[in-house]
Amino acid sequence: MVSAAPSPALTKNAKAWKAAATVCDPEIPVLTIADLGVLRDVQVAETGEAVITITPTYSGCPAMLVMEADILGAMRDAGFDDVRVETVLSPAWTTDWLSDAGREKLRDYGIAPPVRASSSRQALFGKDSVDCPQCGSSNTERVSEFGSTSCKALYRCRACAEPFDYFKCL
């Protein structure tokens, strides 16, 4: 029990996590499910069964099914044949779980990352101040709070006139 060396089980878990963490969001292919915070836990049992726990960003996110299939494929490629994917709702996913690396990848991809610390209940008519991912201007306006996927809103930059997606706070 009191051993400094990593136990075989731990190494297995780490290996399994690494494999699952390579899976990308099919809608935002620059982000992995680890960047997103969708990947919650990976446990490999003594029997060799790997249980991957994920949580949806939005209740109706249709990408979940694809992610599940991709996880099974990635795990198989890494040598795990006995794999189960579990979906949990609690604690509810929040954009605060998006990694710093993930935020940078989003910006480079042309999607404005969520404004921090506003995942708490917003005022009825509250608006986020979002910087344009193209030119960096804060002179932007919201076109619609609903965009091409559940997790994005539509914005427009008044400075460079480009429309852009905003990964909205949840």
Place this chain on the structure above:
Amino acid sequence: MPDAKFKYVLRLADDQLILGQRLGEWCGHAPTLEEELALANIGLDLLGQARSLFTYAGEIEGKGRGEDELAFLRPEREYLNALLVEQPNGDFAVTIVRQFFHAAFMVPFWSAMAASSDETLSAIAAKSLKEVEYHLRHSSEWVIRLGDGTAESHRRTQDALEELWGYASELFEMDEVALEVQQSGIGVDAAALKPEWDATVNAVLERASLTRPADSWSQSGGRTGQHSEHLGHILSELQYMQRTYPGLSW
């Protein structure tokens, strides 16, 4: 108790499914592309919530029925949604007012349900609350824009309020099923949410320069399976594939 809890969760699931299905009818018909995306996204959130609730209802019932059996193979009289959500889309104002009434109720409802002693319902509630806050903001902003817009948009929105007003009260009804589940620490006292709903509705209507309708009529029955003539038509479309090709899967 298991029977009351099953019905209670089913009512919630049916509300979200039927309203989500109604919003889906706007696909290809919404006034602008942005609004098309918004209505479809909101419908998708509701569908996702309904799926979690149906799955849980099936587990409570314990007869092996899953989300698909509950959604696609129950006849009209076994559907327990409130009458409000099955009302036709009408014009854009009717759709928006229906959504506004529902979202103004669901925000305090999920907020209270998040404290449920039932772990699954509490988890679904915490997740759904974040989503309906967006829905409430969306419909509130539209009510204000329409009410405060042109003479025609104002008139249509006032008409929509009058047309749907009497269906709102069913959301707050506490019958034996709801009381039993609430008293066991699992359900929500919906009647107690009325003041918050009133405050939200009054604040938005005032900004929209619209008039709060008088409580001159009300209609309920959906919670016990007595529906308006509209539900059967929704189900005929919703259930068509499973009825025609039983057991069909993707």
